[in-house]
Amino acid sequence: ANLLAVQILNKFVGESERAIRETFRKARAAAPTIIFFDEIDALASSRSDSDGTGSHEGVLTSLLNEMDGVQELLGVTVVAATNRPDILDSALMRPGRLDRILYVGPPDRQGREEIMKIRTGKMAVDPQLNVGEIADLTEGCSGAEMAALCQDAALLTMQRDMAAPFVSREDFLTAARNVRRQITPEMIEYFESWQKRSGLRSA
Structure with missing residues (x-):
């Protein structure tokens, strides 16, 4: 299951917690499975930073209970991504939960060149296009x-030119x-x- 965390949040009391429980129930039933939470910080930011209404804590508690609750997650792997690792609740990072953390930075030159090969492989492009040249221009x-x-x-x-037979090299350079x-x-x-402070590995 690929989930955007903000889409789980619901204004009605209890609906967000129910969505989390249902996601894990389906994952257990279909194991082996992977649950991927994108923007996990929307669900699991530090409780000290919450709005104090209790709704945030309820969602986080439901998530933690599902990850290490009564029903063991046999054959279910939980993966999450965030751009705000600094605001995640520490309880989520304990052993047995999200305890293997990787830093994924922007693609390096080789990565950018590979992305260009994949994207242009689906396009009609100028035979003179050198994707390495585009990779050089797009650092960061x-x-x-x-x-x-x-x-x-x-x-x-x-x-x-609407009738152009391919995307020209010059237009790729301009776009880059x-x-x-x-x-x-x-x-x-x-x-x-x-x-460095957290001692994380790079992906």
């Missing part, structure tokens, strides 16, 4: 930004030079510093 870009770059290049070609990076150097420095 995320995988999503690399994918958006390919779409932008295709749009540039279409705007110039104009890509808006959402990951700032300050963000990278923060995550790398947090990684």
